Amino acid sequence: xxxxxxxxxxxxxxxxxxxxxxxxxxxxxxxxxxxxxxxxxxxxxxxxxxxxxxxxxxxxxxxxxxxxxxxxxxxxxxxxxxxxxxxxxxxxxxxxxxxxxxxxxxxxxxxxxxxxxxxxxxxxxxxxxxxxxxxxxxxxxxxxxxxxxxxxxxxxxxxxxxxxxxxxxxxxxxxxxxxxxxxxxxxxxxxxxxxxxxxxxxxxxxxxxxxxxxxxxxxxxxxxxxxxxxxxxxxxxxxxxxxxxxxxxxxxxxxxxxxxxxxxxxxxxxxxxxxxxxxxxxxxxxxxxxxxxxxxxxxxxxxxxxxxxxxxxxxxxxxxxxxxxxxxxxxxxxxxxxxxxxxxxxxxxxxxxxxxxxxxxxxxxxxxxxxxxxxxxxxxxxxxxxxxxxxxxxxxxxxxxxxxxxxxxxxxxxxxxxxxxxxxxxxxxxxxxxxxxxxxxxxxxxxxxxxxxxxxxxxxxxxxxxxxxxxxxx
Ligand SMILES: [Fe+2]
Ligand SMILES: [Fe+2]
Numbered sequence: 001x002x003x004x005x006x007x008x009x010x011x012x013x014x015x016x017x018x019x020x021x022x023x024x025x026x027x028x029x030x031x032x033x034x035x036x037x038x039x040x041x042x043x044x045x046x047x048x049x050x051x052x053x054x055x056x057x058x059x060x061x062x063x064x065x066x067x068x069x070x071x072x073x074x075x076x077x078x079x080x081x082x083x084x085x086x087x088x089x090x091x092x093x094x095x096x097x098x099x100x101x102x103x104x105x106x107x108x109x110x111x112x113x114x115x116x117x118x119x120x121x122x123x124x125x126x127x128x129x130x131x132x133x134x135x136x137x138x139x140x141x142x143x144x145x146x147x148x149x150x151x152x153x154x155x156x157x158x159x160x161x162x163x164x165x166x167x168x169x170x171x172x173x174x175x176x177x178x179x180x181x182x183x184x185x186x187x188x189x190x191x192x193x194x195x196x197x198x199x200x201x202x203x204x205x206x207x208x209x210x211x212x213x214x215x216x217x218x219x220x221x222x223x224x225x226x227x228x229x230x231x232x233x234x235x236x237x238x239x240x241x242x243x244x245x246x247x248x249x250x251x252x253x254x255x256x257x258x259x260x261x262x263x264x265x266x267x268x269x270x271x272x273x274x275x276x277x278x279x280x281x282x283x284x285x286x287x288x289x290x291x292x293x294x295x296x297x298x299x300x301x302x303x304x305x306x307x308x309x310x311x312x313x314x315x316x317x318x319x320x321x322x323x324x325x326x327x328x329x330x331x332x333x334x335x336x337x338x339x340x341x342x343x344x345x346x347x348x349x350x351x352x353x354x355x356x357x358x359x360x361x362x363x364x365x366x367x368x369x370x371x372x373x374x375x376x377x378x379x380x381x382x383x384x385x386x387x388x389x390x391x392x393x394x395x396x397x398x399x400x401x402x403x404x405x406x407x408x409x410x411x412x413x414x415x416x417x418x419x420x421x422x423x424x425x426x427x428x429x430x431x432x433x434x435x436x437x438x439x440x441x442x443x444x445x446x447x448x449x450x451x452x453x454x455x456x457x458x459x460x461x462x463x464x465x466x467x468x469x470x471x472x473x474x
Contacts, residue, residue: 010055010076013160024163028174032155035178036071039126041148042133045071048472049145050461052243054078054153057236065462067472073149075156079232088226090322090329091315098228102165106314110227111166113316115173116190117218118158119180121151123194124207126182131204134441136451140201142461142470143247147208150240157233165229192399193295200437201454202255202280206292209248210369214299216241217320217365224318249372253379254455255280260383261455269387275436278452282380282387284437287429289389290410293369294397300362302401303338308357319357320364336360339395341406344414346395366394397428445473 009015009029015022037045048067055064057078086098102110125148135141155177162170180187183195193211198204219241223234259279263269271281301308311317312331319325327334334353339346353360370391377388393412395403407420410427424430429437444451448467460466 008074009156010053010074011078012057012081013077013079013164015077018164021160021164024171024174025160028159028163028171031175031178032075032152032159033071035122036125036152039122039129039181040152041070041125041131041145042129044132044145045069046474048474050142050464050468050470051146051149052462054236054240057081062239063462070145070149073152075149075153077156077160078236079229080235082228082232086228086231088315089224090318091226091313092330093226093315094329096226098226098231100228102227106227106316107166109311109314110230110316111162111169111173113222113311114158114161114230115177117222118155118162118173118177119190120194120215121155121158122177123180123182123189123191124198124211125151126189127194127196127198127207128204131198131201134201134443135445136201136454137444137449137456138447138470139450139457139460139466139468140251140454141445143251144204145471147212147244147247150244153240154237157237161229161233191299193299196295199434200441201251202285202288202437203292205248205251205255206288207248208244209252209372210289210292210296211299212241212244212248213369213372214296214365216245217300217361217368220320221317221322221361224322226315245372249375250457251454252285253376254457255453256282256285256376256379256389257383258453258455259285260380260385263385264383269385278440280437280440280453282385282389283426284429284433286389287427287433288437289373290392290396291428293391295399296365297362297394297396298398298400300365301358303359303362303403304351304355305358306355309352309354312354312357320361340402341408341414344406346403346408346412346414362394366391392427445471 046069048069050065051068051073052063052065053074054062054076056062057080088094088096088098128144128148131144132141159174159177162174180189182189183197188195198207216238219234219238223231225231259274259282262274262277262279271283274281331353335350336353336356336359337348338351338356338359340349373389373391380387392410395408395412396410398404406414407417409415440453442451447469450456456466460468461470
């Protein structure tokens with residue numbers, strides 16, 4: 001079987017002229033499609049979905065909309081155009097020309113960064129594969145599938161780097177990316193949050209709001225990399241990530257709006273009464289928020305990390321908006337505040353800024369996420385409801401790093417194990433919460449119809465009406 005790459009894999013990396021890479025991708029593509037059949041959205045191979053496909057990196061050309069069956073989606077390889085004379089902007093190699101090939105001494109660290117990022121992409125598709133069966137509307141179903149195919153494309157983006165620049169090891173890693181499985185006891189995905197289940201649409205919207213936003217911050221840091229192909233790949237991925245976060249933010253916004261409208265109409269803030277109306281009460285939304293926020297906190301890694309220092313010093317992974325920061329870009333002698341548990345209390349300690357880069361990225365992320373939560377609060381405020389949503393303290397419910405050593409409540413107080421056990425059902429979704437949310441998940445698959453628990457969006461996708469047939473079942 002021969003594959004016409006200019007046809008089947010849209011790309012701007014001149015694939016047709018690179019025989020070795022072409023052969024590697026030729027072998028990997030059927031394995032990817034096999035994985036998609038196995039682990040991609042359940043029961044959808046014949047379904048036509050109104051999808052956006054990247055066909056070029058031009059600002060106007062890349063977003064091409066049409067109906068497509070997902071297995072026929074063109075998973076392309078796109079890098080933002082090279083910046084002439086680009087330099088390395090931080091670390092020991094600051095001021096040197098950006099690398100176009102992998103520097104031998106950094107090979108294994110770079111590969112590790114690419115594999116870790118790459119592993120999250122198929123993981124989220126696996127986590128979300130059953131959600132189509134309980135979609136609240138065709139509009140939402142289409143958005144889910146858009147996110148899924150783009151996470152597939154992000155996997156292609158990382159596999160391209162592995163196969164183009166890492167030889168045999170890269171090919172082996174590309175295969176392993178299709179073999180690990182989210183939540184599998186024997187061969188799990190690399191990072192914890194990507195082994196959690198995404199069992200319902202409230203979880204899905206929280207995941208795309210919080211966890212895809214972690215993706216944004218990781219990609220922004222890698223987009224600063226001295227390894228130019230990685231930087232350019234991540235820049236293009238960020239254009240897609242923005243839509244994923246939009247899906248989460250608008251999804252929760254619409255749930256909140258629907259709930260608040262009913263609270264006003266029925267003059268109640270009693271969760272039981274809200275639930276009796278078939279709606280999700282705000283305290284339950286807060287508990288889901290707490291869960292997804294805290295799980296995502298752990299994704300940034302240990303607060304003090306020598307790996308983070310090495311990745312930075314060697315020019316592999318920068319800070320968020322590195323070139324906009326006004327300092328020496330070496331962090332010589334600089335300090336950064338980190339949290340510790342001391343004598344049963346959270347205290348702030350100073351760590352070398354180089355070692356605290358995970359913590360700094362986490363703090364950058366928190367500001368962004370908290371601003372999004374405030375936009376939900378404006379929806380609540382507009383309805384005249386007084387309750388507010390809030391991101392928990394960053395030390396809440398941590399599972400890795402020194403803050404995992406003791407239970408910490410959403411306000412940042414260290415509490416006893418007994419106090420934690422007594423209150424955890426007020427802070428995190430309980431089995432009963434999850435069962436209730438699950439009970440609301442039906443399937444609404446008629447154009448223009450929406451599940452009772454979520455408001456319709458203000459507008460459709462690509463200027464189409466809200467009642468457009470975004471998905472057609474054959
Ligand atoms: Fe992604
Ligand atoms: Fe994403």
